[in-house]
Amino acid sequence: MKTHPARGRPRAHAVTRRLTGHLARGLAMIWVVTTISFVIIRSIPGNPVQGQYETLIERGMSPDAAERATAALYGFLPKGTLWEQYTQYLGALIHLDLGQSLSTPGTEVTTLIGAAAKWTILPVLGGTLLSFLLGVTLGVYAGIKRSGRLGDLLSISGSLLHGVPQYVIGLLMLAIFTTLWPILPAGGPVDVEFVPGFNGPYLASLVQHATLPVLTYALASYGGWVLAMKSSVATVLGDDFILAAELRGLSRAVLFRYVARNAILPLFTILALSLGMLFGGAIFIERIFNYPGLGLLLVNSIGARDYALMGGTFLVTTVAIIVANIAADLLYTVIDPRVRTGGTA
Amino acid sequence: MISGTGITKTYRRRGDHTGAQDVYALRGVDFTVPKGGAVSFIGESGCGKTTLGRIVAGLETYDSGDVVIGGVPMTPLRPRKREPYFRRIQLIHQDPYSALNPNRTIEQTLRAPLALRARQMKRPGSWIGERAEELLSLVGIDPGYVLPRYPHQLSGGMRQRVVIARALTVDPEMLVADESVSMIDVSMRLSILALLKDLRERLGVSLMFITHDIATARYIGADSELYVLYRGLVAERGPTETVISGPVHPYTQALLSAIPVLHGLELPGPDRVVPTEALDERRPDTGCLFARRCPFRSDRCVEERPELAHCLDPTHEHACFHPHRRQVIPVERFTSGGPDANGTAGTAVNGAAGAAARVRTTA
Amino acid sequence: ACGATEGAAVGPGGIYTTIDGSKQIDATAPINPFNPQGSTFAGYDAMSLAWPKNDLMDANQFYPGLAKSWTTTPGQGEVVVHLQPDARWSDGKPVTSQDVQTSIGLAYTQGGSAYTVNAGAAGAAADITVVDAKTVKVTQGAIRSNAFLRNVLSTIVVPAHVYGHLLPAGFWSTLKAARGTGAAAERAKAVITGLSQQVITFSPATDVSAGPFVLERVNPGAALLTKNPYFYDAAKITPSKVKVLNYTGNEQIWNYLVSGKLDSAPFTAVPAAVMHRIERTPGNEVRKGYSPVAAAMAFNQSHKPYDNVHVRRALAYLIDRTQVTKIASPEAGTAAVTTSGIHASAAKAWLGDGLGALDPYKVDPAKAEQELRAAGMVKKAGVWAMPDGSPWQVRINVPASFSDWVAAAKAVTSQLTDHGIRASVVTSADYILYLDELAGGKYDVGFWLMGLGPSPYNIFQRLYGSANGWQLLAGRLEHVPPGKQGNWMGGPETVGGVNPGELTNRLNLATPDEQKRIVATLARFTNEQLPVIQIYDYVNTQFVNTTRYTGWPPPASEVLRLPAGVWMQLGMIKKK
Amino acid sequence: MTTAPGVRVRDLTVVYKTPLGELPALRGVGLAIEPGTITGIVGESGSGKSTLALSLLNAVQPPGRIAEGSVEIDGLGDVLTLGGEALRQARGKHLGYVFQAAQNSLNPLKTVGKQLLDLGRSHGVRDGRVLVRDAMSLLERMGLDGARVLDSHQHQLSGGMRQRVGIMLALVLNAHLVILDEPTTALDMITQATILRIIREVHEERGLTTLMVTHDIGVAAEVTDRLAVMYGGRLVEHGPTKDVLGSPRHPYTRGLIQAIPRLSGDIAQARALPGRPPTLGTLPTAGCVFRERCPLRMEVCETDDPPTVAHGDRNAACHAVELPASAIRVERKEEFA
Amino acid sequence: MTAILTPPRPVKVSSRRDFWRGVRRVLRRKPSRIVGVVILALFALMAVAGPMIYPSPLPRENNALYAAPSLAHPFGTDFEGTDVLALVVTGARYVILTGLATAVITVALGTALGLIAGFHRGRWDTALMRLTDLQLTIPGLPLLLVLTTLWKFDSPLEMGLVLGLLGWGGVARAVRSQTLSLRERGFIEAARGLGLSTTHIIGRELLPGMAPYIAMNVLIAVTGAIYAQVGLFFLGVLPFDSNNWGVMLNLAVFGGGALTSTAALPYLLAPLLAILLLTLGIVLIVDAMDEIFNPRLREE
Numbered sequence A: 001m002k003t004h005p006a007r008g009r010p011r012a013h014a015v016t017r018r019l020t021g022h023l024a025r026g027l028a029m030i031w032v033v034t035t036i037s038f039v040i041i042r043s044i045p046g047n048p049v050q051g052q053y054e055t056l057i058e059r060g061m062s063p064d065a066a067e068r069a070t071a072a073l074y075g076f077l078p079k080g081t082l083w084e085q086y087t088q089y090l091g092a093l094i095h096l097d098l099g100q101s102l103s104t105p106g107t108e109v110t111t112l113i114g115a116a117a118k119w120t121i122l123p124v125l126g127g128t129l130l131s132f133l134l135g136v137t138l139g140v141y142a143g144i145k146r147s148g149r150l151g152d153l154l155s156i157s158g159s160l161l162h163g164v165p166q167y168v169i170g171l172l173m174l175a176i177f178t179t180l181w182p183i184l185p186a187g188g189p190v191d192v193e194f195v196p197g198f199n200g201p202y203l204a205s206l207v208q209h210a211t212l213p214v215l216t217y218a219l220a221s222y223g224g225w226v227l228a229m230k231s232s233v234a235t236v237l238g239d240d241f242i243l244a245a246e247l248r249g250l251s252r253a254v255l256f257r258y259v260a261r262n263a264i265l266p267l268f269t270i271l272a273l274s275l276g277m278l279f280g281g282a283i284f285i286e287r288i289f290n291y292p293g294l295g296l297l298l299v300n301s302i303g304a305r306d307y308a309l310m311g312g313t314f315l316v317t318t319v320a321i322i323v324a325n326i327a328a329d330l331l332y333t334v335i336d337p338r339v340r341t342g343g344t345a
Numbered sequence B: 001m002i003s004g005t006g007i008t009k010t011y012r013r014r015g016d017h018t019g020a021q022d023v024y025a026l027r028g029v030d031f032t033v034p035k036g037g038a039v040s041f042i043g044e045s046g047c048g049k050t051t052l053g054r055i056v057a058g059l060e061t062y063d064s065g066d067v068v069i070g071g072v073p074m075t076p077l078r079p080r081k082r083e084p085y086f087r088r089i090q091l092i093h094q095d096p097y098s099a100l101n102p103n104r105t106i107e108q109t110l111r112a113p114l115a116l117r118a119r120q121m122k123r124p125g126s127w128i129g130e131r132a133e134e135l136l137s138l139v140g141i142d143p144g145y146v147l148p149r150y151p152h153q154l155s156g157g158m159r160q161r162v163v164i165a166r167a168l169t170v171d172p173e174m175l176v177a178d179e180s181v182s183m184i185d186v187s188m189r190l191s192i193l194a195l196l197k198d199l200r201e202r203l204g205v206s207l208m209f210i211t212h213d214i215a216t217a218r219y220i221g222a223d224s225e226l227y228v229l230y231r232g233l234v235a236e237r238g239p240t241e242t243v244i245s246g247p248v249h250p251y252t253q254a255l256l257s258a259i260p261v262l263h264g265l266e267l268p269g270p271d272r273v274v275p276t277e278a279l280d281e282r283r284p285d286t287g288c289l290f291a292r293r294c295p296f297r298s299d300r301c302v303e304e305r306p307e308l309a310h311c312l313d314p315t316h317e318h319a320c321f322h323p324h325r326r327q328v329i330p331v332e333r334f335t336s337g338g339p340d341a342n343g344t345a346g347t348a349v350n351g352a353a354g355a356a357a358r359v360r361t362t363a
Numbered sequence C: 001a002c003g004a005t006e007g008a009a010v011g012p013g014g015i016y017t018t019i020d021g022s023k024q025i026d027a028t029a030p031i032n033p034f035n036p037q038g039s040t041f042a043g044y045d046a047m048s049l050a051w052p053k054n055d056l057m058d059a060n061q062f063y064p065g066l067a068k069s070w071t072t073t074p075g076q077g078e079v080v081v082h083l084q085p086d087a088r089w090s091d092g093k094p095v096t097s098q099d100v101q102t103s104i105g106l107a108y109t110q111g112g113s114a115y116t117v118n119a120g121a122a123g124a125a126a127d128i129t130v131v132d133a134k135t136v137k138v139t140q141g142a143i144r145s146n147a148f149l150r151n152v153l154s155t156i157v158v159p160a161h162v163y164g165h166l167l168p169a170g171f172w173s174t175l176k177a178a179r180g181t182g183a184a185a186e187r188a189k190a191v192i193t194g195l196s197q198q199v200i201t202f203s204p205a206t207d208v209s210a211g212p213f214v215l216e217r218v219n220p221g222a223a224l225l226t227k228n229p230y231f232y233d234a235a236k237i238t239p240s241k242v243k244v245l246n247y248t249g250n251e252q253i254w255n256y257l258v259s260g261k262l263d264s265a266p267f268t269a270v271p272a273a274v275m276h277r278i279e280r281t282p283g284n285e286v287r288k289g290y291s292p293v294a295a296a297m298a299f300n301q302s303h304k305p306y307d308n309v310h311v312r313r314a315l316a317y318l319i320d321r322t323q324v325t326k327i328a329s330p331e332a333g334t335a336a337v338t339t340s341g342i343h344a345s346a347a348k349a350w351l352g353d354g355l356g357a358l359d360p361y362k363v364d365p366a367k368a369e370q371e372l373r374a375a376g377m378v379k380k381a382g383v384w385a386m387p388d389g390s391p392w393q394v395r396i397n398v399p400a401s402f403s404d405w406v407a408a409a410k411a412v413t414s415q416l417t418d419h420g421i422r423a424s425v426v427t428s429a430d431y432i433l434y435l436d437e438l439a440g441g442k443y444d445v446g447f448w449l450m451g452l453g454p455s456p457y458n459i460f461q462r463l464y465g466s467a468n469g470w471q472l473l474a475g476r477l478e479h480v481p482p483g484k485q486g487n488w489m490g491g492p493e494t495v496g497g498v499n500p501g502e503l504t505n506r507l508n509l510a511t512p513d514e515q516k517r518i519v520a521t522l523a524r525f526t527n528e529q530l531p532v533i534q535i536y537d538y539v540n541t542q543f544v545n546t547t548r549y550t551g552w553p554p555p556a557s558e559v560l561r562l563p564a565g566v567w568m569q570l571g572m573i574k575k576k
Numbered sequence D: 001m002t003t004a005p006g007v008r009v010r011d012l013t014v015v016y017k018t019p020l021g022e023l024p025a026l027r028g029v030g031l032a033i034e035p036g037t038i039t040g041i042v043g044e045s046g047s048g049k050s051t052l053a054l055s056l057l058n059a060v061q062p063p064g065r066i067a068e069g070s071v072e073i074d075g076l077g078d079v080l081t082l083g084g085e086a087l088r089q090a091r092g093k094h095l096g097y098v099f100q101a102a103q104n105s106l107n108p109l110k111t112v113g114k115q116l117l118d119l120g121r122s123h124g125v126r127d128g129r130v131l132v133r134d135a136m137s138l139l140e141r142m143g144l145d146g147a148r149v150l151d152s153h154q155h156q157l158s159g160g161m162r163q164r165v166g167i168m169l170a171l172v173l174n175a176h177l178v179i180l181d182e183p184t185t186a187l188d189m190i191t192q193a194t195i196l197r198i199i200r201e202v203h204e205e206r207g208l209t210t211l212m213v214t215h216d217i218g219v220a221a222e223v224t225d226r227l228a229v230m231y232g233g234r235l236v237e238h239g240p241t242k243d244v245l246g247s248p249r250h251p252y253t254r255g256l257i258q259a260i261p262r263l264s265g266d267i268a269q270a271r272a273l274p275g276r277p278p279t280l281g282t283l284p285t286a287g288c289v290f291r292e293r294c295p296l297r298m299e300v301c302e303t304d305d306p307p308t309v310a311h312g313d314r315n316a317a318c319h320a321v322e323l324p325a326s327a328i329r330v331e332r333k334e335e336f337a
Numbered sequence E: 001m002t003a004i005l006t007p008p009r010p011v012k013v014s015s016r017r018d019f020w021r022g023v024r025r026v027l028r029r030k031p032s033r034i035v036g037v038v039i040l041a042l043f044a045l046m047a048v049a050g051p052m053i054y055p056s057p058l059p060r061e062n063n064a065l066y067a068a069p070s071l072a073h074p075f076g077t078d079f080e081g082t083d084v085l086a087l088v089v090t091g092a093r094y095v096i097l098t099g100l101a102t103a104v105i106t107v108a109l110g111t112a113l114g115l116i117a118g119f120h121r122g123r124w125d126t127a128l129m130r131l132t133d134l135q136l137t138i139p140g141l142p143l144l145l146v147l148t149t150l151w152k153f154d155s156p157l158e159m160g161l162v163l164g165l166l167g168w169g170g171v172a173r174a175v176r177s178q179t180l181s182l183r184e185r186g187f188i189e190a191a192r193g194l195g196l197s198t199t200h201i202i203g204r205e206l207l208p209g210m211a212p213y214i215a216m217n218v219l220i221a222v223t224g225a226i227y228a229q230v231g232l233f234f235l236g237v238l239p240f241d242s243n244n245w246g247v248m249l250n251l252a253v254f255g256g257g258a259l260t261s262t263a264a265l266p267y268l269l270a271p272l273l274a275i276l277l278l279t280l281g282i283v284l285i286v287d288a289m290d291e292i293f294n295p296r297l298r299e300e
Ligand SMILES: Nc1ncnc2c1ncn2[C@@H]1O[C@H](COP(=O)(O)OP(=O)(O)OP(=O)(O)O)[C@@H](O)[C@H]1O
Pocket: B011, B012, B013, B023, B024, B025, B043, B044, B045, B046, B047, B048, B049, B050, B051, B052, B212
């Protein structure tokens, strides 16, 4: 009596179908978000040109000069009825054209977003990866030594850090490292003195300026990783296959790998999602450290009533989340054999 | 009387990553449970027993066919209209743990349906409490002890009794017991079976008994009927004792052959049948669903699907082109055979089974 | 930051670190002075013909810039500008009249006070004549304004060989046509304003500067400028590089100052504690000078009970401006001596002894009570209420981002509360929203910048201009009713026969003597009518650091309001 | 070691830490497993079967702890004194353990083959190819397509196949003592019959000592040579399967057998045992653990733990068991001496 | 076989009164939980009674602006000379009120939608889950920033309403999946089979099982809302007509230069400490929720 296991055929068409489904849903979502943000943003009160004028005055420019400086801005105000503006906006969006900024008149919103995105990606990626690695490593430990003193300490510190809002950590970091013990720069992305490129001083400056934001990101999200990993490890440890492996006399290293790999799997999707989420969540950190990323761009664009920039930034953060969602799902399809090869017997 | 005709049910399994997949849980099942009668359903895992039970209890929809309760066909009725009928059929779950809400005391659990019942029957509020105690006594537990407790404070047997008591709150016509004893400790299993049998005899509640342990099917009553399901179809049906002692369908035979033999008390059945393959639901179905695994298959079995038919005994039906009575269940050893009785017992009782005639179907 | 590589690589003059208070750096913005956000820095790589002096009264006082000198005919009918003979662009080409003409042409596309295509606008330039390679003559149109010279001299000059192509052939004849009337003129106007966006978005690949510095690099945190070897006065310029740091909030400037990073810093509001820390940092010195701006509480007179002058006066008698200033702006403000609409320093110059005749509104609860009773307000259980007995709550609005205003408003409410007037502070999320709602008449009382000198027209235009209903439409003054077209102050058009808007408008065209008379009238009017309560006058508080450079402008110097780049042009700032 | 090992469990006590303190899940269990036999351990849920099985590998999981006793296995000595590397090496190489079928005893992320190689590497097997060949032949022996199975992930295998893979992994390193914990629970009947047949055949072919834990007396009866019955953490009866079933000595065994509904004969003869099985919390601390449900209850049962009394190759622990006086031999210490 | 089975040993009877005894037992199981309860009680007290302890308006000392910490002013004074501790205490009400309002909305909305989606499945489920996806996709903080320019959050309840509307998605999704899994449990099926009403099934059978979960979400939502709101005040995008922690942070950092000089540091640290303490309190008791609402764990 011979039976055959289901042959693990990669179901390519299933994955593509899944992908197209996701894309369609993602696009629909983007459209809804675009529409919502368009409506909200256009109903925000405030005349940007008047605002610019008064701001210049407040900064000490003479009224004549301020008037000269702002006169041309009127040309950049959106024209037409709301509906016309909407259809224009959507039309341009199809060509990935987000319009022109008003606060930096004449600059494409995409250019501004591109410039800012690079500064968001650096600390977000750095901070998230740092905290992920740290949190996951310590989380494994906390999960394995659940009942020990150090395990308790790790989980309590994790819960606390997880609970504390980013800006609290950011402010504390700033207070400690720039006021009480001033060893790190308080803001900005990199010292302008150094020629950008792959050279020592430039990179050193880059790292120096990124330290605090990255550290803040890392600390703020570290707790979450510890907790998630800990509970994941605890779940895996309770799984029978671990006990089975132990009873088969597998070496510690192998056992550890079994636990770690199985426990980390669900965290990968969270990782992808949190990367997407952080694009929008970077506001506090960027504001506190004056780091010129998307969050700060959004805050500034709201401050300047720069409709196009506001809408664009908002859209990009949302799209990042949608893309992260899709990526997380596909990632799971790739890394989990249960999903990858389908079909249970 | 409750009966079903041609019930089919197809699950569309929304494979998250593999695309949709149809599972034919039931492919046209007919059955009849007489008032106060009992029927048992046995079959391999996944053959549709639970699905059938849930459909009969009104907890699951079906694709075609009909459930007839007290002469009223359910299919033409609107869902709201069906409810009172289906309430007359109560399902006893397999797992007495999950069947009781862990956050509610037994009293709360029993009161809710009783309150509903009291309203329907225009009984006073005090009736609820009395009835709860009455029911608990009926299923053999001390109401004073059980009522204020949470399920986790009770043993498995007690929990199952509470579940049965709860089913009785609505004065059902039929109980559907889906593997109701498989999670209960061996030593207490029988007491639950006895309770079901007792309820049937004393209250006239009919019983639909779903199990994979064929021996228990014998226990619920002498006049019971046994249905053997295979992949959503009835392979064989007949009076329980008849089917057990003389199964005709090779599938029933394989199933009964798989029952472990209590060496020391029993001797293995002489004609044990072993399927040629393990079950593989993904293969396309043509002809007899069991053909691929059947040691007696012919070409016809692969091409044509056999209908239910009978040989001599009209109460004993089977869906097989090659029916043949075989003696597969273990034989009781009334005397202790001593250590030397090993393995040779088979031949001793061979005669009875060998005498059974090989009969062709008349249908 | 960190000054990691000072010295050798930089040059003997070192890096001069500062902040441009007038703009936030945007690394993506074009290197183009016509772009409000452009990566050019006035006084460093963006040059105007001349730099305005910070005179108390005369707005036409200038330091030479690219213009070495200038002459005007009486009434400013004609302004002749003589360019610096040695002026060159950073690519070595000389600065010529052609550049000025092109720059003026570009200014027309942007619209503005002197260079406007609107026929009939006061103080518009009528004609630009290139006299020779280094001399340009600009003629004023028929409707004169005493701001004309100022506007001409403020022209930012850009290189014609970089920007020239932005002006299409026949631009000047189109301009001439636009100044006429009729359909053809309208078309021509459209052509010229149509160029506006093109000019603003133009982005030269590199900076071509006639100033002492030229932009080398800019990132979101800072801009780096290097010394321009072709600058006409290059010998005067000490630093080899200038680093202009970006800032998004005052607290960043404070931080830089505390760490001693900045060689000079623009004016910011500074809390006392921070001030002490800044002063403790080696080399940091404070330079205080005149800043023609004052902070005031402005009333919406179309809201009750602020339409009643007695109520406004009562409030003025109850606010201890000295204490408010101490809380809100101890370093960068002096409590207003009275409310005249003019910054105190300028007021002394304009009014002379007349200043003493104004009511100083010293804290006087008794008088306040008297005024409130005169307004019909009633006091119930120690709390003042409206004449009809309904509760009265003074809501003072301020934008959240102005920390000194927030503190001031809080201090004012606390004081009013002490005197039985319920008061609270309401902040607006941002300045633009604030302005919008203020202009929309949504507030009862809001903080407002005023006294924007030195031009007396600008000073009083804040109080009796469009915010108070006086609109200048095609040269004609009109008064719109409260609540319409931005009239949120809602004051009466005339009080006791004085039409303040009318008088203010006259300031634009008046001779100095006439101006003095009008200013005196308006100051008295303002003091009595109190459309605003002047709380404190700003002090231009700047910081310099003497560890790396010396030769700073002395305290109270007129150059203090100008960028440090101009200080260098004027021969200040030497390596220590 | 190539021959089937014998196992001698003496006086084994295992306690679990609970909110009520440390409670014994096994108390003074003594059991001799003869080399080359299949021994079944039956008992109801919570009677301590799994705990006993795990004790043989010195693998009682926290909060459990082996409090007392010894487990001597031929060729290994007292397993309970082993620790660390020695214990790990013993597991897998000498002692094979097979998990319940439906539970997942395979790493879901790795193919069976990869896990096989992990196993080999952990036990210092140098030549992976030999290992794979052994595994394949074992799988083929059990009716599976070896290459395919090794290439599959857990989720691609059916319950019966997984169980066979489990048996393969327990045997592939040539362990001769195999412990199976509920190997057929949650499998359907036909698959169960197949697995039981395979267990029996492999046992005989490879000359193993096999211990099979189950709560289903039928399953034990089908394949085992000897049967041990557990109740409330005590071993109440032990002897050749046929004898234990045919003439049970202990009232619990008797009750248990009587409670099994049968396929033939008078169904009405089946009787449930009264009462309910004890849990850790309700176990009496002194006296017989079964007395609450015992029809033969005597006074002595309240106070004294019944000793295990041997009679030939059978023994039982009951005060009421009638045995020829000559055969009574109180034994605990030197049953196998 | 209907013999009455008598229990071997009587077990303590549970009732409503015992719930609180159980709660006390659960809390006493770990001393840290008591600390957590004390902390939360402290904040609750602040919210209720805080503004009553101090005179209104708070007294100011004109000569003690940014005074250093002392016995009279444990956390120093602010820019006006008001005691910082008093500000923290009186500011708690607004903050906590918002938190509660948000929690109520988040949890009520999330639970209701999750239950409906999970219980009715089918079209309702799809529609509601799309809505949930949308809510989860739109980045909350940026949207809040945009909204603050449109909406004056005049009262803490309004603020809570908006924060709640932006935060129910996670709860809804989780409740739905819980509902889906509970739905398949025997007791829900049994209730349906017995003809019990949907209200009964949802209200009595489903919800109590999710109580620990919901309670935990309430706590998380409260803290989340408090942080979001304090953060918005800190960014200065909300009008501060009231005294609260976020306003303090903002004024300390952007007005007082707390990050530049140490004088205003206590003014910054006091609200930060309050937030940290609140977090600590919640962290300490969150793990008790499961035990409190699960009768089995409560008894042990
Ligand atoms: N909700 C469902 N969705 C999809 N498929 C289902 C569902 N319920 C049951 N099935 C499938 O329908 C078939 C019949 O299932 P059913 O539960 O009725 O079998 P069973 O005879 O009760 O099996 P067992 O003995 O394992 O309880 C199986 O293949 C099962 O996988």
